[in-house]
Structures are given as C-alpha cells and as structure tokens.
Amino acid sequence: MGSGAIGSYYGGKLAAIGHDVHFLMRADLETVRDQGLTLRSTESPTIHLPIVQAYGSTNEIGPVDIVLIALKTTSNSALETLIPPLLHAGTTLVTLQNGLGNEAFLAERFGAERIMGALCFVCLNRVAPGVIEHYGLGAISIGEFKGPSQERTHAFAAALRESGIEANVVDDLMTERWRKLVWNIPFNGLSIAAGGIDTAQILADPGLEQLVRGLMRETLAIAAATGHPIPDSFADFQIERTYPMGPYKPSSLLDYVAGRPVEVESIWGESYRQGVAAGIDVGRLEALYFLVKKLTAVRLVESRCSN
Amino acid sequence: MGSGAIGSYYGGKLAAIGHDVHFLMRADLETVRDQGLTLRSTESPTIHLPIVQAYGSTNEIGPVDIVLIALKTTSNSALETLIPPLLHAGTTLVTLQNGLGNEAFLAERFGAERIMGALCFVCLNRVAPGVIEHYGLGAISIGEFKGPSQERTHAFAAALRESGIEANVVDDLMTERWRKLVWNIPFNGLSIAAGGIDTAQILADPGLEQLVRGLMRETLAIAAATGHPIPDSFADFQIERTYPMGPYKPSSLLDYVAGRPVEVESIWGESYRQGVAAGIDVGRLEALYFLVKKLTAVRLVESRCSN
Numbered sequence: 001m002g003s004g005a006i007g008s009y010y011g012g013k014l015a016a017i018g019h020d021v022h023f024l025m026r027a028d029l030e031t032v033r034d035q036g037l038t039l040r041s042t043e044s045p046t047i048h049l050p051i052v053q054a055y056g057s058t059n060e061i062g063p064v065d066i067v068l069i070a071l072k073t074t075s076n077s078a079l080e081t082l083i084p085p086l087l088h089a090g091t092t093l094v095t096l097q098n099g100l101g102n103e104a105f106l107a108e109r110f111g112a113e114r115i116m117g118a119l120c121f122v123c124l125n126r127v128a129p130g131v132i133e134h135y136g137l138g139a140i141s142i143g144e145f146k147g148p149s150q151e152r153t154h155a156f157a158a159a160l161r162e163s164g165i166e167a168n169v170v171d172d173l174m175t176e177r178w179r180k181l182v183w184n185i186p187f188n189g190l191s192i193a194a195g196g197i198d199t200a201q202i203l204a205d206p207g208l209e210q211l212v213r214g215l216m217r218e219t220l221a222i223a224a225a226t227g228h229p230i231p232d233s234f235a236d237f238q239i240e241r242t243y244p245m246g247p248y249k250p251s252s253l254l255d256y257v258a259g260r261p262v263e264v265e266s267i268w269g270e271s272y273r274q275g276v277a278a279g280i281d282v283g284r285l286e287a288l289y290f291l292v293k294k295l296t297a298v299r300l301v302e303s304r305c306s307n
Numbered sequence: 308m309g310s311g312a313i314g315s316y317y318g319g320k321l322a323a324i325g326h327d328v329h330f331l332m333r334a335d336l337e338t339v340r341d342q343g344l345t346l347r348s349t350e351s352p353t354i355h356l357p358i359v360q361a362y363g364s365t366n367e368i369g370p371v372d373i374v375l376i377a378l379k380t381t382s383n384s385a386l387e388t389l390i391p392p393l394l395h396a397g398t399t400l401v402t403l404q405n406g407l408g409n410e411a412f413l414a415e416r417f418g419a420e421r422i423m424g425a426l427c428f429v430c431l432n433r434v435a436p437g438v439i440e441h442y443g444l445g446a447i448s449i450g451e452f453k454g455p456s457q458e459r460t461h462a463f464a465a466a467l468r469e470s471g472i473e474a475n476v477v478d479d480l481m482t483e484r485w486r487k488l489v490w491n492i493p494f495n496g497l498s499i500a501a502g503g504i505d506t507a508q509i510l511a512d513p514g515l516e517q518l519v520r521g522l523m524r525e526t527l528a529i530a531a532a533t534g535h536p537i538p539d540s541f542a543d544f545q546i547e548r549t550y551p552m553g554p555y556k557p558s559s560l561l562d563y564v565a566g567r568p569v570e571v572e573s574i575w576g577e578s579y580r581q582g583v584a585a586g587i588d589v590g591r592l593e594a595l596y597f598l599v600k601k602l603t604a605v606r607l608v609e610s611r612c613s614n
Contacts, residue, residue, distance in 0.1 A: 193500065194601045207597030214593060283590020286521060290514030291598070294501045 001058070001082060003028065005124040006096055007070030008132045010140070012039045013163040016047050022061045023054045024082070031129035040127075041134035044164070063088040066156065069095045069106075074261035076105055083110060092152060094142070096120055099184070099266030100177060100274070103145040115145035116153060117173045119180055139166040143173030178223035179230060183238045184267050186215040188252035189288040192295055196257060198247040203239070211284060212239065218282045222271055225278035262296040269293070308365070308389060310335065312431035313403055314377030315439045317447070319346045320470040322356055329360045329368045331389070336363050338436035347434075348441035351471070370395040373463065376402045376413075381568035383412055390417060399459060401449070403427055406491070406573030407484055407581070410452040422452035423460060424480045426487055446473040450480030485530035486537060490545045491574055493522040495559035496595040499602055503564060505554040510546070518591060519546065525589045529578055532585035559599075569603040576600070 001024045003011065008023070015021040016039075025032060032054045039047040055061050067086050071079065076097075083093070087110065094116040095102045103117045123135035142157050144150060148171040160167035170176050190202050190211065202208045216235035223230050242248075255262045268289035275282035308331045310318065315330070322328040323346075332339060343357040362368050374393050378385065383404075390400070394417065401423045402409045410424045430442035449464050451457060455478040467474035477483050497509050497518065509515045523542035530537050549555075562569045575596035582589035 190598075193598055195605050197601075197605075205597075205601050207600050211594055211597045214590065218590070281588065281590065283521065283525070283588065283592075284594045285590075287518055287591045287594035287598075290512075290518045291497075291500055291594075293514050294504075294512050298502050298504075 001067060001069050001079075001086075002071030002075070003032075003054075004070060004072075005126040005132050006120055006122070007068065008037060008126065008130075009039060009122070009124050009134060009138075010070070010096065010120075010160070010165065011068060012037050012047060012049060012132070013165055014159065015049055015052070017163045019159065019163075021053065022064065023052060024058055024061065025054050025056065028126075028129040029054055029056050035130055038131045039134060040131065042136065043134065058082050058085040061086060064091060067091060067093045069093060069097060069102075071097065072261060073097050073099060073102060073263045073266035076102065079106070080109060092116055092156075094118055094156065096140075097266065098263050099181065100270035101266055103173070107145055112146050116142060116156070117145055117177070118142045119176055139168070141168055141170045141173075141176050143170040143176065145173065148172075172228070174226075175223070175228040175230065178219070178228045179234065181267065181271060182216050182219050182223075182230070182234060183242070184250070184252075185219050185271060185285065185288070186212040187242065188250040188267060189215070189292050191250045191253040192256050192262070193288060193291045196253065198249050198253070199242050199245055200247040203242060209239075214284045215288065218275065218280070218285050219271065221280050222275040222278060222282065222285075225280055226274055256296055256299055259299060259302070261300065262292070264289070264293050264296055308374060308376050308386075308393075309378030309382070310339075310361075311377060311379075312433040312439050313427060313429070314375065315344060315433065315437075316346060316429070316431050316441060316445075317377070317403065317427075317467070317472065318375060319344050319354060319356060319439065320472055321466065322359070323354050324470045326466065326470075327360075329362060329371065331365055331368065332361050332363065335433075335436040336361055342437055345438045346441060347438065349443065350441065365389050365392040368393060371398060374398060374400045376400060376404060376409075378404065379568060380404050380406060380409060380570045380573040383409065386413070387416060399423055399463075401425055401463065403447075404573065405570050406488065407577040408573055410480070414452055419453050423449060423463070424452055424484070425449045426480075426483055446475070448475055448477045448480075448483055450477040450483065452480065455479075479535070481533075482530070482535040482537065485526070485535045486541065488574065488578060489523050489526050489530075489537070489541060490549070491557070491559075492526050492578060492592065492595070493519040494549065495557040496522070496575060496599050498557045498560040499563050499569070500595060500598045503560065505556050505560070506549050506552055507554040510549060516546075521591045522595065525582065525587070525592050526578065528587050529582040529585060529589065529592075532587055533581055563603055563606055566606060566609070568607065569599070571596070571600050571603055 003023045003025045011021045011023055032052050036050040037052045064086050093106050093114050096118050103115050107115050119141045122138045125133045127133045144153055149169045153169050157167040157169050187199050190208055220230055252262050272285050272289045310330045310332045318328045318330055339359050339361045344359045346354040371393050400413050400421050403425050410422050414422050426448045429445045432440045434440045451460055456476045460476050464474040464476050494506050527537055559569050579592050579596045
C-alpha cells in the first residue's frame with residue numbers, strides 16, 4: 001500500500017522472485033499497468049517487471065496475508081478505509097513507515113496481534129512514474145509490535161532475504177524506532193528550522209551541534225522513561241557516523257523544499273507528547289516541534305499557491 | 308554616540324531646548340552638517356535644528372559630561388576605542404541599548420560607577436538622512452547600573468522631561484531589562500525562527516503560543532535566579548497586551564528582513580548564558596538562541612551578496 005519509492009522497491013523485489021504481490025497505486029497506476037515497474041540500482045542489475053498487479057483501490061485487491069504499509073504517515077487517516085477490504089482473520093499488517101505512533105494507530109483500529117513494524121535503512125528515489133532508483137543500503141529491521149519475534153516475523157524476514165534484501169529480526173522494535181529517532185529528531189528538524197541546511201552545515205555550526213546533542217539527550221530521556229533505555233554513548237555514535245555522510249540532506253528537508261507534506265507528527269509530535277506524558281521537560285524538542293510544524297504548514301500553503 | 312533614530316531623537320530633543328549636544332555620526336554626517344536635523348512627529352510639531360554639532364570621530368568631540376550610547380549592540384566592540392576620548396573624571400555613560408550585558412560591558416572597561424542605563428519605549432524610524440519620524444510613545448526609564456537612583460539619575464531624567472520626553476527613574480534597572488526581555492525573547496525570536504511572521508500570527512498558532520509561554524517561564528526563571536524576581540503573572544500580562552497590537556512586526560524581524568544585523572547576543576545570547584551559569588535547563592531558549600543566531604548569520608551573508 002502506497003507505492004512510492006519504498007513500497008515499489010520492497011514490493012518489486014518480492015514480486016521479482018515470484019511472490020504474489022498486489023500494488024495499491026495512485027499517481028503511477030496507469031503508467032505501471034502499461035509499462036510495468038523498473039528498479040534500477042547502482043549496486044545490482046536492473047530489475048524490470050513488465051506485468052505488475054497494480055490497483056487503484058483495495059476493494060479490487062481483496063483479502064491478503066500480509067499488508068506492507070508504505071504510505072506517508074501524513075496520510076495515516078486514509079488507512080481507516082483503505083485497510084478493511086484487505087483483511088482476513090490471519091492478515092498481518094507490517095508498517096514500513098517512519099517514526100512513532102504508526103503501530104499504535106493500526107493496533108487501535110485492527111488489533112495489536114496483527115501488527116508488525118519495520119525500519120528501512122535505504123536510499124531510494126522515484127525518478128519517474130514506475131521507475132525507482134536505488135542509491136545504496138537497503139537493510140530492513142523487522143519486529144513485532146507486541147512482544148518478541150515470532151515464527152511469522154522470521155518467515156517474513158526470510159522471504160525478504162531470498163529476494164536479495166538484507167533483513168534482520170529485532171526483538172524490541174520500539175527501541176529500534178527510538179534509536180532511529182535519536183538521529184531523525186535533531187537532524188531532520190534542524191535541517192528545516194535552521195533555514196534549509198544539510199547535516200554538514202548543522203555540525204559545522206557550534207551552536208547547532210550543541211543543540212543536536214541536547215535534542216539527543218532529551219530523546220534518550222523519553223525513550224528511557226517509556227521503557228526503552230538506550231546507552232548515552234549512542235548519541236556520540238550517531239554524531240560521529242554523521243560526519244562521513246558529508247552534505248547530506250535529510251528526507252524531511254527534501255520534502256519541505258519540494259513542498260511535500262513533512263512527517264511532523266510521527267517524528268516530533270508523538271515523541272514530544274510521550275515526553276510530556278512522562279513528565280519530562282523536553283524544552284528543545286518542544287521548540288523544534290512547534291517551529292517545524294509551523295514552518296512546514298506555511299511552506300505547504302505557499303507551495304500549493306504556486307502550483 | 309550612534310546617531311540613528313534613537314540617538315538623533317533623544318539628542319535632538321535635548322539640543323532643541325538648549326543643551327550642548329554633540330552628535331557622533333557616520334552615514335548621515337555630511338547631510339546633517341549641510342541641512343541640520345529634523346524630528347517629525349505624528350503627535351507634536353516638527354522640530355528642525357538647522358545647525359547641529361555633528362562629528363565623524365570622538366577625538367573631535369573631546370571630554371563630555373554625559374555620553375548617550377545608542378549604537379546597535381552588534382557594534383559594541385567599537386565602543387572600546389570610541390569612548391576614551393570622551394572621558395573626564397566625572398563622565399557618565401548612559402546606554403540606551405537593548406537587552407542584557409551592555410552596562411556590564413561598559414563597566415568592565417570604564418568603571419561601574421560611571422554607568423547608567425535606560426530603556427526606551429518609543430516608535431521611531433530614520434526615514435531619510437537627518438530626518439527622524441516619531442510614530443508614538445517615547446517614554447524612557449532611567450536607572451543606575453549599580454545600586455539605587457542617585458542625584459545624577461534624577462537630574463538626567465529632569466532634563467529629558469524638560470525637553471518633552473516622558474522620563475522616569477527606576478531603582479532596579481536590571482529588573483526592568485528582564486521585564487522587557489520577557490516579551491522580546493519569545494516574540495522577537497519566534498518572529499524570525501517561525502519563518503518571518505508577526506505577533507498576531509505567532510499568537511494565532513496554538514503551538515507557538517504555548518512556546519511563547521514556555522520561553523517566558525524560562526526567562527522569568529533566569530531573572531529570579533540572578534536576583535531579579537518578577538511575578539509569574541507578568542507572563543500573562545505580556546501576552547494579553549500583545550493581542551491589541553495586531554500584526555506587529557518586532558524590530559528584530561524588521562532588521563532580519565532588511566538584512567541588517569540582529570542583536571542576537573544582547574537579547575538571547577546573554578540571557579541564555581546567565582541561565583546556564585545559574586544551572587537552569589533553559590531548553591527552549593537554547594533552541595531559539597542557536598536557531599536565530601544561525602538564521603541571522605546566513606541572512607546577513609545573503610543580504611551582503613545581493614548588494
């Protein structure tokens with residue numbers, strides 16, 4: 001569901017080795033029906049799927065075993081009507097979406113026992129309708145929303161591995177999400193709030209570098225308070241690994257600059273609310289959340305007006 | 308010293324009633340020597356001073372009794388060489404500058420006993436070289452840097468009152484500065500960091516309104532910790548009095564948009580450092596300070612490049 005770069009890539013890889021994959025598409029539907037799906041990569045041969053099971057609605061697809069959810073979290077409300085036609089008693093929902101709150105959103109509506117989540121570490125871009133360019137990485141971490149991994153968790157990871165994707169199973173999905181947020185909260189946020197700058201420009205400014213560390217400390221405090229302790233040294237590790245990335249533009253900045261919706265709530269909003277609920281004074285996160293929320297809302301209006 | 312709108316207005320009013328006022332000027336020097344100084348007002352008759360004692364250096368002026376300092380705080384380092392030629396044993400230095408740290412800066416270099424400070428509540432604009440437009444208000448609060456008011460404090464206030472300015476003496480100048488910062492820190496800062504918006508737009512956004520309150524709480528906490536307690540209710544009062552101001556653009560935003568230096572250190576930097584020194588976790592202020600610092604630095608470069 002949601003066949004942008006992420007959905008088309010992972011779905012396409014599974015279809016390429018013979019799995020029965022159905023794609024829910026919107027913008028690219030006609031093109032993909034006509035011309036199929038193309039996965040290009042700087043690391044492996046191009047995959048072209050000439051015939052793709054592509055649909056414009058989930059009613060046409062009907063009940064399935066696994067739903068891979070790759071919609072942007074800003075469209076989560078659409079899931080309430082999109083998902084029901086796909087369900088049978090044993091359907092598993094796997095969210096590949098960013099940030100916090102997506103598993104909980106699905107669990108509340110469709111039952112916690114159905115829900116798995118995955119974190120994607122991959123550089124992808126949809127360069128044209130039905131054409132996905134893969135620039136590097138591709139690993140995926142899969143876990144259950146509630147409790148440790150199960151047979152189905154390992155089965156799904158094995159299917160992905162068979163298709164050539166580096167897939168690993170994690171026993172504490174939420175801690176993995178927090179680990180990713182330790183990076184996303186400061187870098188995605190400051191890249192927007194400090195005027196549209198990349199990670200190298202953030203780290204080159206002593207004030208912003210200090211603010212990155214402060215935001216990481218607050219994120220680690222919320223993670224710990226909600227039962228997902230991560231060692232403090234992880235902040236240093238996340239900063240150190242950012243230097244070699246050079247002038248990297250976080251995905252939220254690319255969305256912001258292009259006038260696309262930014263996943264404000266699943267990255268900053270939900271973390272902030274969990275921090276407040278835990279009684280922690282997360283002042284830096286509060287400032288960043290409300291500033292990014294305002295800046296992205298204004299930008300979206302501007303962008304719409306110029307279309 | 309520093310004959311922009313503030314310096315020209317207060318200096319001009321004193322000169323108009325016969326005080327021996329010498330103006331240090333830069334950009335407007337030739338025009339004022341040729342055409343004099345004009346103070347226009349929506350509230351009182353125009354004052355035109357055809358002959359003005361205007362100078363390009365403080366060496367030409369020589370020792371004086373009172374130095375009125377109206378330079379932008381971003382030029383404070385220039386004071387180290389500008390002030391010494393003006394000093395005799397009894398010279399008083401009065402800073403009309405914004406924010407924190409200006410009295411301390413002068414005290415360190417020229418002796419604390421010389422220093423007075425003043426807060427100006429006035430709407431002025433330099434509309435052309437040598438022409439100042441007064442839009443309203445004009446009150447000035449004067450106090451000693453160290454200790455309560457003295458005879459000289461009252462004498463200076465009396466001279467200003469005689470010239471038609473509403474001048475009052477305060478016994479705790481630093482508390483007055485903190486009271487002003489309770490407004491300036493959130494509103495001037497968020498007007499820049501939230502994308503160039505006015506006070507009405509800030510208050511219309513629930514997240515930013517909450518952030519205003521959080522920043523005010525942090526400011527009050529620093530003020531209290533540094534010996535200048537202000538009742539918590541002052542925050543509500545400052546917010547309530549902002550609504551009737553309508554779509555007001557804080558002076559820092561006007562400077563930012565015009566590509567002029569913004570007084571980052573005297574508004575956010577010095578407050579932040581005093582908060583850190585007092586051991587308070589001022590996360591919202593830290594975020595705002597470092598973001599505004601970066602945004603204004605970038606803006607200044609852009610603005611210079613386009614000249």
